[in-house]
Amino acid sequence: MKKTLVAILGATILGAPMAMAADWPTRPLTMVIGFNPGGSTDIQGRVLANVMEEFLGQPVNVVNQPGGGSAVAFTRLKNTDADGYTFLFGGTTALTFTPIITPVEYEIDDFEYLASVALGQNAIVTSAEQPFSTFDEIIAHGKENPMTYAQQTPLDEAIIRAIAEEEGLDLAIVPTGGGGGMAPLVLGREVDFAYSGGTHAQYTPTGEMVVAAFMSSERSPFYPDVPTLIELGYDYSIEDYRTIIVPAGVPDDVKERLIAAAEFASTHQSFIDITEGNTFFPVVMIGQDEMEANVRRIRAATEEVMAD
Amino acid sequence: MDFSAVGAAAAEALTLASFIGIGGGVLLGYIVGVIPGLSRSVAISIAIPMTFYMSPFIAISFLIGLSKGTAAGSAVSAILLNAPGEASSAATALDGYPMAKKGKPKTALQIGLIASVLGDILATIILIFVAIPFARVALLFGPYEMAAILAFALVFIAGLSGGSIFKGLAAGGLGIFLGTIGLDNQTGLPRLTFGYTELMDGMPLIAVAIGTLALSEMFVQSEKLRYDRENMSVALKKDSSDRITWPIFRNILPTILRGTGVGTFVGALPGLGPSVGSFMSYGMAQKAAKDPETFGKGNPKGIAASESADNAVIPAALIPLFGLGIPGNVSAALLIGAFAIHGITVGPLLLRDNPELLYSIFAGMILASVIMLALGWFGLMFFAQITRVPPHVVIPIVIFFCLAGMMLQGYGTFGLIILMAFALLGYLMKKYDYSFVTFLVAFIITPMLELNLRQSIILSRGNVAILLDRPIALFFIACTALALITLIIRTFRTGKPAANAPAD
Numbered sequence: 001m002k003k004t005l006v007a008i009l010g011a012t013i014l015g016a017p018m019a020m021a022a023d024w025p026t027r028p029l030t031m032v033i034g035f036n037p038g039g040s041t042d043i044q045g046r047v048l049a050n051v052m053e054e055f056l057g058q059p060v061n062v063v064n065q066p067g068g069g070s071a072v073a074f075t076r077l078k079n080t081d082a083d084g085y086t087f088l089f090g091g092t093t094a095l096t097f098t099p100i101i102t103p104v105e106y107e108i109d110d111f112e113y114l115a116s117v118a119l120g121q122n123a124i125v126t127s128a129e130q131p132f133s134t135f136d137e138i139i140a141h142g143k144e145n146p147m148t149y150a151q152q153t154p155l156d157e158a159i160i161r162a163i164a165e166e167e168g169l170d171l172a173i174v175p176t177g178g179g180g181g182m183a184p185l186v187l188g189r190e191v192d193f194a195y196s197g198g199t200h201a202q203y204t205p206t207g208e209m210v211v212a213a214f215m216s217s218e219r220s221p222f223y224p225d226v227p228t229l230i231e232l233g234y235d236y237s238i239e240d241y242r243t244i245i246v247p248a249g250v251p252d253d254v255k256e257r258l259i260a261a262a263e264f265a266s267t268h269q270s271f272i273d274i275t276e277g278n279t280f281f282p283v284v285m286i287g288q289d290e291m292e293a294n295v296r297r298i299r300a301a302t303e304e305v306m307a308d
Numbered sequence: 309m310d311f312s313a314v315g316a317a318a319a320e321a322l323t324l325a326s327f328i329g330i331g332g333g334v335l336l337g338y339i340v341g342v343i344p345g346l347s348r349s350v351a352i353s354i355a356i357p358m359t360f361y362m363s364p365f366i367a368i369s370f371l372i373g374l375s376k377g378t379a380a381g382s383a384v385s386a387i388l389l390n391a392p393g394e395a396s397s398a399a400t401a402l403d404g405y406p407m408a409k410k411g412k413p414k415t416a417l418q419i420g421l422i423a424s425v426l427g428d429i430l431a432t433i434i435l436i437f438v439a440i441p442f443a444r445v446a447l448l449f450g451p452y453e454m455a456a457i458l459a460f461a462l463v464f465i466a467g468l469s470g471g472s473i474f475k476g477l478a479a480g481g482l483g484i485f486l487g488t489i490g491l492d493n494q495t496g497l498p499r500l501t502f503g504y505t506e507l508m509d510g511m512p513l514i515a516v517a518i519g520t521l522a523l524s525e526m527f528v529q530s531e532k533l534r535y536d537r538e539n540m541s542v543a544l545k546k547d548s549s550d551r552i553t554w555p556i557f558r559n560i561l562p563t564i565l566r567g568t569g570v571g572t573f574v575g576a577l578p579g580l581g582p583s584v585g586s587f588m589s590y591g592m593a594q595k596a597a598k599d600p601e602t603f604g605k606g607n608p609k610g611i612a613a614s615e616s617a618d619n620a621v622i623p624a625a626l627i628p629l630f631g632l633g634i635p636g637n638v639s640a641a642l643l644i645g646a647f648a649i650h651g652i653t654v655g656p657l658l659l660r661d662n663p664e665l666l667y668s669i670f671a672g673m674i675l676a677s678v679i680m681l682a683l684g685w686f687g688l689m690f691f692a693q694i695t696r697v698p699p700h701v702v703i704p705i706v707i708f709f710c711l712a713g714m715m716l717q718g719y720g721t722f723g724l725i726i727l728m729a730f731a732l733l734g735y736l737m738k739k740y741d742y743s744f745v746t747f748l749v750a751f752i753i754t755p756m757l758e759l760n761l762r763q764s765i766i767l768s769r770g771n772v773a774i775l776l777d778r779p780i781a782l783f784f785i786a787c788t789a790l791a792l793i794t795l796i797i798r799t800f801r802t803g804k805p806a807a808n809a810p811a812d
Contacts, residue, residue: 036649068491068508075505101496105505148767154496174451174763175494180653181759187657188447190767202661 024257025085028059032077032088034070040198040279044118044242045089047274051265056257069153070094071104078106082249084258091120091240096298097155100306108299111245113291114255115262117271118281120240122156122215123226125200126193127186128208135213135232138193142169150176150185150194156215158305159229159236160195166234183209197240201280216240222280236305239298242281243291259288317667322675326366330672333370334679337377338687341384342694343702344391348378349638350525353517354706356646357713364650365665369672371646372622375639376428376676379582379619380684383420383611384691388413388542396582396618399590403603403610408542410606411550414688418552419560419608420615421684427568427616428677431623434572435630436670439659442631446656449632451763452775456784458757461634463791464577466746473799479737479747486511487754494762506722513645514717516751519730520737520744521638523710526703527735544692560612563593567613571620575636576628582621589617623673630666632656633756638745641752 029052033045042064049060065073071094080086095108124135132141141147142164149164151157151173164171174191176182179199185191187208195215203209204223214220214228217237229236244262246255265271266285275281286294333355340351355374359367382393387404400420407416449457466476489500490510501507567589574585593613594603603610625636626643633655635641647654652662659666684691714727737744768774775782 066509068505069496071508072505098496102491102498102508103503146769151494154494157494172766172769173494174766175759176763177493177755177759178653180655180657183661184447184655184657185451185763188450190450190763 024254025056025058027085028061029056029084030086031060031062032073032086033062033064034066034073034088034090034094036064036066040281041090041242043279044271044275044281047271048089048117048265051268051271052261054268055261055264068094068102068104069098071098071102074106074111075104077245077247078110080247082247084246084250084254086246087114087258088245089242090245091242092245092295092298093153093155093240095295097153097302097306100299100303101154108295110248112248112250112255112288113295114244114246114288115259115266116241116243116286116291116294117262117266117283118242118275119284120216120238120242121196121198121201121220121280122238122240123196123200123211123220123223124160124193124213124215124229125186125196125203125209126212127189128210129189130192130210132192133210133212135227135229138212139163139167139169141192142171143167146170146172147193148172148174148191150174150182150191152176152178152182152195152197155238155302155305156195159215159234159238162236162305163229163234198279198281201278220280221282222276237301239294241286241291241294255288317664317671322671326369326668326672327675329362329366329370330373330676331679331683333373334377334676335683337374337379338381338680338683338691339377339694340374341378341381341393341397342691343697344385344389344393344695346702346706347394347521347525348375349517349642350522350706351378352639352642352646353514353521354709354713356514356517356642356649357716359646360649360716364647364652365668365672367646367650368643368669369676371643372626372669372673373676373679375622376619376673376680377683379428379622380421380424380615380680381691382618383424383615384417385695387416387420387611388544388692388695394582394618396586396621397614398583399586399614400611400618402590402614403605403607405542406604407606407608407611411547412606413542413544413692414547414550415552415556415608416606416611417544417688417692418685419556419611421681422552422557423560423564423567423612423615424619425677425681425684426564427571427618427620428623428680429674430565430568431572431575431620432670432673432677435623435626435673438576438627439630439666442627443656443659446631446660448780449656450778451760451767452778452781453784454632454634455757455760455764456781456788457632457634458753458760460784460788460791461636462750462753462757463788463795465637465749466743467791467795473795475740475742476746479742479744480750483747483750483752484754486516487751488758490755493755493759504722506719510755511751512717512719512723512726513752515714515719515723515726516730517642517645517748518710518713519727520734520748522706523727523731524734524738524744526707526710527731528738529699530703532699544689556608560608563609563612564616566592566596567616568620571617572624574617575621575624577636582618585617585621586614589613629654630658633658635749635752638748641749644752 031045031049033042035041046062049062053060070090073088074094077088098104132138149160149171157173179197182194183199186194200209200211211223211226214226215238217239219228263285266283272283275283340346351374352371359370382397383400386392386397386401387408390401390405392398392401404416466480489507491508492499570589571585590613593609594600625640628634628636629640635644644654714723717723734744
């Protein structure tokens with residue numbers, strides 16, 4: 001009791017930084033995942049939690065808060081204490097894209113973007129049994145025939161719609177409700193081509209699905225021969241950074257500890273194996289300054305695409 | 309994709325953790341089955357949140373084990389209390405209770421158990437043999453076919469759920485309406501969320517299911533608290549002559565095989581639940597018997613017919629579920645929700661993409677049957693005692709699990725309020741005889757139906773003639789129209805729908 005009182009007094013008088021320092025954390029942490037268990041974010045997050053636990057010396061408990069493509073999780077995160085004990089791991093689409101089309105209760109400035117440890121894999125895919133396999137062949141085919149495309153988000157739909165207009169394609173776009181719904185449409189050749197957020201990792205090794213182009217800003221190291229849309233002359237990209245995010249106002253040395261844990265994870269073999277081997281997401285380490293800039297840049301670019 | 313892979317998966321599936329998970333599911337199901345008034349779908353809806361911390365294989369096997377357990381357990385109360393734990397065991401009580409009254413309660417229970425287990429194992433084997441080849445043709449089922457089959461399932465289930473067609477339409481319409489809440493699946497714009505972030509992914513399934521199925525049922529039960537059980541129940545006594553013998557078994561075996569066939573057929577069709585299966589099987593056994601007048605007076609064949617069909621329905625209902633992702637009844641619809649929670653899309657590609665998972669589940673199902681036999685055989689006395697647990701002990705426990713299950717969902721107070729609202733809705737529906745089965749199935753099917761219908765309309769570019777190239781879709785559209793017309797004609801002719809059996 002006495003000790004606690006002294007500690008509290010000490011913390012108040014000396015200010016948070018001194019009390020926190022290198023012995024943070026002193027109790028278990030919570031990692032929030034804004035999706036259901038079993039998806040790529042969840043798989044990566046759970047491995048990341050284990051590795052961070054190893055570094056921080058306290059358990060990191062994973063809590064799934066699905067809903068609205070992480071919008072629910074971000075709304076809750078905004079209202080938790082900014083002490084670093086609760087953080088979110090996931091993509092930033094709920095910040096760079098969702099607020100443009102839907103009223104939400106949070107904004108980019110409500111959070112801080114500490115570190116990104118994996119890069120997304122947004123691709124345009126088609127069936128190996130189609131008469132076309134590259135993006136140029138799809139466009140050439142589309143100039144002669146009416147075509148169909150399966151979307152997963154309004155953003156990829158907006159990009160493909162813009163390209164179809166530029167190229168003069170007659171394109172019908174259907175919703176799929178996610179990667180699980182996209183695969184049977186592509187493999188059953190109900191649609192000609194489709195967006196894939198990572199589901200293709202499951203079907204390209206078997207030779208059933210072909211990646212025609214990447215929507216990310218850079219080529220994937222796992223498909224080195226497949227160009228990006230930007231390389232093909234279309235100025236669009238969808239970037240997805242799997243990031244550790246905390247509510248704004250977390251003390252600096254706590255943030256440093258979390259960033260150090262992220263850095264540790266990005267070089268940890270089991271995290272690399274699962275992320276690159278199972279989900280085909282390249283492991284990276286992007287620090288806070290760059291991520292803060294990235295989030296705001298992507299938001300501005302997305303607003304531009306969606307305004308068309 | 310060969311059948312030996314199931315064997316390999318079985319070896320891998322038999323770990324201590326899966327044994328405990330599946331065994332726990334069967335035991336829990338058995339207990340729930342024994343307690344009158346706690347039904348299978350109630351148990352599944354309450355148990356889904358418990359599976360959050362299990363692997364997908366154990367979670368699904370646990371829930372299927374639970375289903376199987378309820379089907380076997382419900383025979384206990386049917387035989388000893390004349391109060392079936394499930395509607396589907398009502399046919400068991402017809403002969404089981406008289407037989408127990410005649411001083412052969414244990415024999416009756418053992419006949420029920422053996423019929424349950426055999427019906428179960430055989431139907432599971434049929435499921436394995438039907439579902440695996442099905443995966444090869446599954447890609448023939450595109451959006452047109454899926455939309456047509458879903459529409460058919462919806463109309464069929466509504467038609468069989470009893471009540472007037474207008475009340476059925478009202479219940480189904482409300483389910484469809486609630487099913488459209490959430491982000492639009494193409495534009496991402498919120499529909500009917502009224503600014504609640506929690507509703508962006510739609511009305512939470514667990515709240516709707518636990519509310520309308522389980523919690524409302526507890527309200528209904530607490531009204532009937534003065535139920536007098538003591539006078540009716542038959543106690544188990546030590547009596548060495550009261551047991552199943554080889555001649556009895558040989559006598560009922562053909563009945564069990566026929567019951568399994570009936571149950572499997574009924575289960576594989578969407579909308580027809582175990583009650584239809586057990587009564588149909590009972591009727592057929594009576595017709596085939598040389599001594600039909602002894603039915604209803606303690607004929608072992610009556611028990612065997614009812615129980616084997618009751619249990620066979622459960623694995624068979626998974627044929628359309630695993631093959632196409634289409635639920636045949638409420639329990640199967642809840643399983644889709646459970647798969648989704650574990651990140652697995654149930655649909656034509658399930659078996660192709662997750663063969664190990666599905667093979668393990670098959671193996672888990674067989675294991676569940678074996679555990680069921682052991683539990684039922686050696687736990688006879690224990691389960692007989694459970695029939696005596698008074699409802700004022702059961703009801704609060706179930707209510708606790710309902711609320712705890714909702715809290716686990718992470719919706720906080722918002723979730724509890726929604727749960728209570730649906731409990732009230734379910735209670736009123738039950739009181740005023742609106743089919744909550746139709747409501748719930750419509751609610752669960754709607755997002756799938758909407759997506760497939762939307763895909764069909766966009767892909768066909770509004771050209772109806774495309775259906776001429778899709779004979780499977782055309783067939784199911786014709787069936788849907790036929791079912792609708794039949795329903796309407798019957799309602800206007802007699803004022804009552806075709807049948808009156810719940811689809812669960």
